[in-house]
Amino acid sequence: MNIKILSANPNLYSTQRLVEAAKKRNHTIEIINHTKCDIVIEKKNPVIFYKGKKLDHTDAIIPRIGASVTFYGTAVVRQFEMMRVFTTTESQALVRSRDKLRSLQVLSRAGLGLPKTIFTNYSRNVKEIVEQAGGAPVIIKLLEGTQGIGVILAETKKAAESVIEAFNNLQARVIVQEYIKEAGGADIRAFIVDGQVVGAMKRQGKEGEFRSNLHRGGTASVIKLTDEEETAALKAARAMGLGIAGVDMLQSARGPLILEVNSSPGLEGIEAATGKDIANTIIKYIERNVD
Ligand SMILES: Nc1ncnc2c1ncn2[C@@H]1O[C@H](COP(=O)(O)OP(=O)(O)O)[C@@H](O)[C@H]1O
Numbered sequence: 071m072n073i074k075i076l077s078a079n080p081n082l083y084s085t086q087r088l089v090e091a092a093k094k095r096n097h098t099i100e101i102i103n104h105t106k107c108d109i110v111i112e113k114k115n116p117v118i119f120y121k122g123k124k125l126d127h128t129d130a131i132i133p134r135i136g137a138s139v140t141f142y143g144t145a146v147v148r149q150f151e152m153m154r155v156f157t158t159t160e161s162q163a164l165v166r167s168r169d170k171l172r173s174l175q176v177l178s179r180a181g182l183g184l185p186k187t188i189f190t191n192y193s194r195n196v197k198e199i200v201e202q203a204g205g206a207p208v209i210i211k212l213l214e215g216t217q218g219i220g221v222i223l224a225e226t227k228k229a230a231e232s233v234i235e236a237f238n239n240l241q242a243r244v245i246v247q248e249y250i251k252e253a254g255g256a257d258i259r260a261f262i263v264d265g266q267v268v269g270a271m272k273r274q275g276k277e278g279e280f281r282s283n284l285h286r287g288g289t290a291s292v293i294k295l296t297d298e299e300e301t302a303a304l305k306a307a308r309a310m311g312l313g314i315a316g317v318d319m320l321q322s323a324r325g326p327l328i329l330e331v332n333s334s335p336g337l338e339g340i341e342a343a344t345g346k347d348i349a350n351t352i353i354k355y356i357e358r359n360v361d
């Protein structure tokens with residue numbers, strides 16, 4: 071098969087591992103920088119040019135689109151779809167997953183547990199917002215944040231109100247969320263490929279840190295999901311329409327609560343924690359879908 075990885079950075083661990091896994095299974099694999107693709111649209115003849123050369127004979131793509139280039143990356147994925155190329159992440163699902171608010175709405179409709187979340191159009195009623203979120207302490211999140219940057223724990227009502235007011239004044243969109251204290255600075259990541267959990271890890275924030283992100287100094291260890299956690303993770307990936315997903319959940323007194331669903335989950339943390347060859351699982355997923 072002829073597989074292409076859409077990645078702006080060929081040196082990333084995930085990209086390298088996918089190249090390795092595809093070669094091991096005797097596929098031709100190439101890394102394409104989607105930001106350097108030109109899209110040609112005309113009647114029933116979708117074409118992509120890459121570095122001046124027409125891209126053809128592609129059987130499947132693995133999109134690894136960074137959050138900063140979602141708009142153009144999605145257009146490239148959509149163009150491949152029009153060329154009837156199999157994609158491990160559909161363009162629609164990619165767009166859906168990148169909008170944190172829309173994602174929470176989709177997950178809520180699917181009946182999944184979520185931390186109670188409030189979003190307003192820069193409302194001045196900051197007192198009410200904090201009360202709606204269960205009162206202090208509350209979590210305040212910049213809508214555009216990733217890797218834990220832009221997630222704030224406001225310990226008191228006063229702090230929460232002034233932080234929300236400050237962001238409102240800057241016209242920075244935030245969500246205000248119930249703080250799940252019993253999660254204890256940890257969360258779980260379930261890695262899903264094709265409707266199955268292929269690995270799961272628990273990430274624990276460093277001492278005194280409520281954010282468990284590995285980029286913020288958290289540490290990961292392998293865990294076995296409860297049936298309830300596994301069901302929730304699979305349901306979340308399905309609701310988002312993602313063939314490959316990293317579902318992040320908090321363990322709470324009322325069961326698993328979905329935090330976010332990542333459409334380009336990294337392989338490094340999960341392969342290290344679980345010792346599993348997840349890149350290989352992804353290549354086999356493609357093989358099942360391309361004849
Ligand atoms: N409502 C919450 N209650 C408790 N901890 C939370 C809550 N929301 C986020 N966290 C912690 O902060 C981390 C980062 O939040 P997250 O929503 O995943 O943002 P990002 O997209 O930046 O990773 C989570 O992994 C979790 O450990």
Ligand SMILES: [Mg+2]
Pocket residue numbers: 217218283318330
């Ligand atoms: Mg996160």
